[in-house]
Amino acid sequence: MPSVSATGGFATRKPVRAPAKPNVVLILVDDLEAGNLHLFPNISRHLVQQGISFERTFVTNSWCCPSRTSILRSQYVHSHNVLTNTAPEGGFDRFNALKLDRSTIGTWMKAAGYRTGLMGKFLNHYPGNSAAATYVPPGWDTWDVPVRNLYEEYDYTLNSNGTLVDYGWAEQDYLSDVLAAKATAFVNAAGDTPFFLYLAPVAPHNPANPAVRHASAFPGAKAPRTKSFNQEDVEREPRWLRDLPLIKPAGIDRIDERYRDRLRAMLGVDDLVGTLVDALEAAGELEDTYLFFASDNGFHLGTHRLRQGKTTPFEEAIHIPLVVRGPGVARGAVNDAMCATIDLAPTFAELGGATVPAFAEGRSLVPLLRGQRPANWRRNVLIEFFRPANKKSARQTPVPPYTAIRTERYTYVRYATGETQLYDLVEDPQQLDNLAASASPALLMRLDYLMRLMHTCSGASCRVADARS
Helix, strand or coil: CCCECCCCCECCCCCCCCCCCCEEEEEEECCCCCCCHHHCHHHHHHHHCCCEEEEEEECCCCCHHHHHHHHHHCCCHHHHCCCCCCCCCCHHHHHHHCCHHHCCHHHHHHHCCCEEEEEECCCCCCCCCCCCCCCCCCCCCEEEEEEECHHHCCCCEEEECCEEEECCCCHHHCHHHHHHHHHHHHHHCCCCCCEEEEEECCCCCCCCCCCHHHCCCCCCCCCCCCCCECCCCCCCCCHHHHCCCCCCHHHHHHHHHHHHHHHHHHHHHHHHHHHHHHHHHHCCCHHHEEEEEEECCCCECCECCCCCECCCCCHHHHEECEEEECCCCCCCEEEEEEEEHHHHHHHHHHHHCCCCCCCCCCCCCHHHHCCCCCCCCCCEEEEEECCCCCHHHHCCCCCCCEEEEEECCEEEEEECCCCEEEEECCCCCCCCCCCCCCCCHHHHHHHHHHHHHHHCCCHHHHHHHCCCC
16 A cells, blocks of 8 residues: 555655546546545445545535535535525526536536537436426536436436436346446447536435345444444434434344445445446546545444434534545555545636636645645635525434534534534544533634635635635
8 A cells, every 4th residue: 555645645656647638527426425435336336446546525515406516616605596405496407497407517627628428317306497307507418307307217308418218127137237237338439529428326325225136235233333333422402403302122133134225225336337337448438537535525324323314514414425546546555644525626627628607616636646745835714504495305314504614624514593513523534522611711702714715715715714723
């Protein structure tokens, strides 16, 4: 395993010159928490062991649609204004109404001469009420996106380049397998044109349906029993958490069942990764391709009394896996620089020579991929959460709106209720001791100031604010 320097550089592998126009692939899964990649053989062998794992990568919002919009446009939620998963303040309808699809990583890469494709999940409730089921947004040459029933992974309809195609319950209709086949065809059609592929399987999102061949995998597996699992002492926590009851044994059994289902569904993604890597190698494209693997947010499985779900500012929801392999990237390496999902699009753009719009707020990870860390690198990430107006959606989460900042050491949260949380992640990585009532006033004032700077930043000013400490 390569040694990691104090600055995150790698000392034992001679850098390989990246091609002028490399292929770029993003594999974005849905609701996968950090810490499980070793359980999936293809992901582990082809990505983790062949690339670099970014240990501290965070989302801008631990909910699907706001998070995915941030990925597509490199903007914090307060800037892109897709606030929730559902209309009127969120979902695809909001994204479409704001005309955000006119400038995304798809349009940037296409303008740079790339052949582009998006396969799998786009945005929640696409195509919604504001677009035809056959609508294909600008920037995408190949489009294979479910318009109905995507989370079941069977019995769904794909918008395939403007044509609706129904899939049923046959074994070969399993969505992850269909996406693997389409990704293979996309790679095989490469020719001399570099490609950018955004590949978005829906696992392990609920209901986490596995392929038939994986239905009995992971027998007896149980959700990790961390110190935060079914947290006993919540006396110093905000009211929403104090109101959650301890989880009873039957509820814990269901959490373990859900954990097994999620692992089984992820085996379909693992097969997809294996198929894709084989296709790239057979086409002679693997050595010229950057492969990124990430999730749109994490997930609670019994931690902090949450039987399931996300939307919280806790590590289980905001901390995600990020692994990258490609030309010049150290193998089996680990980097502890702070990263965010808004950093993905600027990274792809720099790799492909694309122009990044002035509204982009993330940083390119390319220096980190090449074993360097800029002196003025990111020191914090902003996380924002907004409550949906839709009553049904609002019932899915007890969490009030909040603004939070995740620094290299602390998580600081201010809720719309006026309540606050502060965790020292060096002394309390499980986030069991809320220090907000006992911490130094100077520390609280400083964190609140940094959070407000980030919450009001826009464009390039975010890359100034995020380096403050």
